[in-house]
Amino acid sequence: xxxxxxxxxxxxxxxxxxxxxxxxxxxxxxxxxxxxxxxxxxxxxxxxxxxxxxxxxxxxxxxxxxxxxxxxxxxxxxxxxxxxxxxxxxxxxxxxxxxxxxxxxxxxxxxxxxxxxxxxxxxxxxxxxxxxxxxxxxxxxxxxxxxxxxxxxxxxxxxxxxxxxxxxxxxxxxxxxxxxxxxxxxxxxxxxxxxxxxxxxxxxxxxxxxxxxxxxxxxxxxxxxxxxxxxxxxxxxxxxxxxxxxxxxxxxxxxxxxxxxxxxxxxxxxxxxxxxxxxxxxxxxxxxxxxxxxxxxxxxxx
Amino acid sequence: xxxxxxxxxxxxxxxxxxxxxxxxxxxxxxxxxxxxxxxxxxxxxxxxxxxxxxxxxxxxxxxxxxxxxxxxxxxxxxxxxxxxxxxxxxxxxxxxxxxxxxxxxxxxxxxxxxxxxxxxxxxxxxxxxxxxxxxxxxxxxxxxxxxxxxxxxxxxxxxxxxxxxxxxxxxxxxxxxxxxxxxxxxxxxxxxxxxxxxxxxxxxxxxxxxxxxxxxxxxxxxxxxxxxxxxxxxxxxxxxxxxxxxxxxxxxxxxxxxxxxxxxxxxxxxxxxxxxxxxxxxxxxxxxxxxxxxxxxxxxxxxxxxxxxxxxxxxxxxxxxxxxxxxxxxxxxxxxxxxxxxxxxxxxxxxxxxxxxxxxxxxxxxxxxxxxxxxxxxxxxx
Numbered sequence: 001x002x003x004x005x006x007x008x009x010x011x012x013x014x015x016x017x018x019x020x021x022x023x024x025x026x027x028x029x030x031x032x033x034x035x036x037x038x039x040x041x042x043x044x045x046x047x048x049x050x051x052x053x054x055x056x057x058x059x060x061x062x063x064x065x066x067x068x069x070x071x072x073x074x075x076x077x078x079x080x081x082x083x084x085x086x087x088x089x090x091x092x093x094x095x096x097x098x099x100x101x102x103x104x105x106x107x108x109x110x111x112x113x114x115x116x117x118x119x120x121x122x123x124x125x126x127x128x129x130x131x132x133x134x135x136x137x138x139x140x141x142x143x144x145x146x147x148x149x150x151x152x153x154x155x156x157x158x159x160x161x162x163x164x165x166x167x168x169x170x171x172x173x174x175x176x177x178x179x180x181x182x183x184x185x186x187x188x189x190x191x192x193x194x195x196x197x198x199x200x201x202x203x204x205x206x207x208x209x210x211x212x213x214x215x216x217x218x219x220x221x222x223x224x225x226x227x228x229x230x231x232x233x234x235x236x237x238x239x240x241x242x243x244x245x246x247x248x249x250x251x252x253x254x255x256x257x258x259x260x261x262x263x264x265x266x267x268x269x270x271x272x273x274x275x276x277x278x279x280x281x282x283x284x285x286x287x288x289x290x291x292x293x294x295x296x297x298x299x300x301x302x
Numbered sequence: 303x304x305x306x307x308x309x310x311x312x313x314x315x316x317x318x319x320x321x322x323x324x325x326x327x328x329x330x331x332x333x334x335x336x337x338x339x340x341x342x343x344x345x346x347x348x349x350x351x352x353x354x355x356x357x358x359x360x361x362x363x364x365x366x367x368x369x370x371x372x373x374x375x376x377x378x379x380x381x382x383x384x385x386x387x388x389x390x391x392x393x394x395x396x397x398x399x400x401x402x403x404x405x406x407x408x409x410x411x412x413x414x415x416x417x418x419x420x421x422x423x424x425x426x427x428x429x430x431x432x433x434x435x436x437x438x439x440x441x442x443x444x445x446x447x448x449x450x451x452x453x454x455x456x457x458x459x460x461x462x463x464x465x466x467x468x469x470x471x472x473x474x475x476x477x478x479x480x481x482x483x484x485x486x487x488x489x490x491x492x493x494x495x496x497x498x499x500x501x502x503x504x505x506x507x508x509x510x511x512x513x514x515x516x517x518x519x520x521x522x523x524x525x526x527x528x529x530x531x532x533x534x535x536x537x538x539x540x541x542x543x544x545x546x547x548x549x550x551x552x553x554x555x556x557x558x559x560x561x562x563x564x565x566x567x568x569x570x571x572x573x574x575x576x577x578x579x580x581x582x583x584x585x586x587x588x589x590x591x592x593x594x595x596x597x598x599x600x601x602x603x604x605x606x607x608x609x610x611x612x613x614x615x616x617x618x619x620x621x622x623x624x625x626x627x628x629x630x631x632x633x634x635x636x637x638x639x640x641x642x643x644x645x646x647x648x649x650x651x652x653x654x655x656x657x658x659x660x661x662x663x664x665x666x667x668x669x670x671x672x673x674x675x676x677x678x679x680x681x682x683x684x
Contacts, residue, residue: 200369201402203389205416206467212390215415219406 058270071274091236094175106187166248174242190224326375337527353524403448601655603678
């Protein structure tokens with residue numbers, strides 16, 4: 001009986017200890033599964049690639065040499081610079097065209113369409129994301145090839161046929177198609193939050209609809225525009241399927257070059273790793289810039 | 303002194319209307335928000351549209367601003383028909399209920415927004431923005447962003463932004479609704495000062511009757527999409543035309559009944575519960591014998607005495623007095639005044655407002671007498 005009730009003095013100490021344990025244990029329990037996952041499948045492989053990239057000319061099954069920066073210097077050779085430039089061009093082009101195509105759509109769904117249709121319209125737009133990207137690329141082959149759907153239609157209305165497949169325009173079309181839903185989704189989220197009374201206030205002060213758009217709508221949704229553009233840019237930069245299937249030999253990109261180093265004829269794992277590291281670095285810098293300067297309202301508030 | 307300034311200014315108000323509404327209707331998805339409104343808002347006037355929420359007052363303002371197009375009828379500003387004229391081409395500026403300041407711009411740039419659209423010269427913008435900010439006492443915070451300002455400060459910026467284009471008409475959509483009581487009182491005084499200084503037409507939408515009474519030259523009381531009465535604050539308060547206006551503006555006691563006897567200057571009314579009330583009808587009264595009538599008596603016009611006093615305190619007037627016995631049911635202490643609820647013998651409840659004097663204190667549940675002059679009540683058509 002007497003032992004069942006602990007002495008009152010020790011009580012606060014034990015509960016304090018328990019509190020301290022739970023203070024460390026709870027985050028550990030909550031974060032451990034995903035942390036372990038990231039450690040095994042993201043951090044470890046990245047470190048491995050970093051190591052490989054520092055061994056010049058590392059090839060599978062060959063004796064490895066010492067550490068050096070040879071792989072990184074190789075990137076700046078004249079034959080590889082156009083590949084990097086082309087990758088940036090495709091990513092930038094896909095970003096611009098999906099912004100130009102996506103903004104009016106997102107604006108229409110968020111501001112002008114009847115509220116009860118909004119969710120349905122969004123789902124209709126996101127639907128292509130639920131099919132495999134490989135499948136979508138093959139569909140574009142069927143459309144763009146010389147005897148494809150596009151040229152059938154052009155021929156039917158008396159216009160000259162276009163040979164787009166296996167050339168850069170096909171890559172831009174395919175990338176834009178792939179990443180447009182992301183652009184629309186993020187822009188929609190941003191435009192939907194836009195206070196419509198600000199548009200009225202702008203008109204009230206004498207702004208034409210065009211002036212209101214450039215002076216209020218665009219600045220107010222700039223964080224969303226920046227985030228959407230960055231996402232499309234990064235996704236396009238790393239995309240492999242579209243340039244591989246639609247781009248042909250003239251559309252060599254960094255991702256295809258990396259693929260070739262690991263699984264193609266050259267099997268130069270060291271060079272592939274250095275290219276990968278450069279790609280990861282570029283993307284990281286872009287994200288860091290977005291976090292620092294993207295949401296200026298949030299920054300000024302704090 | 304300020305009284306004479308007010309008088310002069312009011313006499314200066316021209317009779318030519320600045321804003322006119324002609325039989326304006328507005329229907330939203332089959333629901334009629336505004337049902338045939340006629341308004342003449344005079345140049346330089348402080349005009350209020352007062353009504354409970356959902357009465358169509360904000361819709362009326364939005365029809366003037368151009369954010370909504372009327373389903374029927376016509377809006378005229380400065381004599382020009384505004385049908386089909388978009389908001390950005392109308393010579394009015396609005397102070398929004400939620401301020402609607404541009405969060406991505408500083409206070410300075412918010413105020414300069416309208417001027418920059420008009421392609422004003424840089425020097426002109428500098429001068430007028432700093433003038434406008436000084437006018438609303440916000441010149442020291444011009445580099446801040448709206449999110450860094452308090453509600454009252456945001457309100458001042460919204461005012462400066464609306465005034466900078468020097469519009470002939472300024473529309474104010476419940477501009478003080480979000481402020482606390484003390485700040486609201488301060489801003490009311492400032493609004494009134496600004497209006498006198500600038501001499502432009504102010505159209506204020508509000509549900510706060512005190513605000514409308516204290517600020518306005520004229521008030522339009524709206525209910526259910528219609529204008530019930532237009533008049534000066536004293537007209538609206540002293541001679542309401544409908545039971546709704548009598549009830550909405552200030553407190554009142556309303557008795558529904560029938561006209562029992564009708565003389566040239568006196569009506570005898572019997573309420574549905576059998577109370578007999580003598581009423582001196584206003585000049586505009588045109589009800590007939592046997593017709594339905596609503597009698598309105600303001601709580602402050604009713605005298606209250608304990609039964610032992612009898613009517614000794616009653617003022618001697620030539621108008622007949624209404625005198626009833628009852629029981630004190632509820633006392634609410636308001637500081638300067640005391641609010642009583644008296645249950646009459648016929649079962650009707652009467653609110654009475656008396657100045658707070660120690661000698662006039664009466665205990666709860668004691669029998670009391672209430673009396674008021676026939677000239678102090680109004681006969682209204684239901």
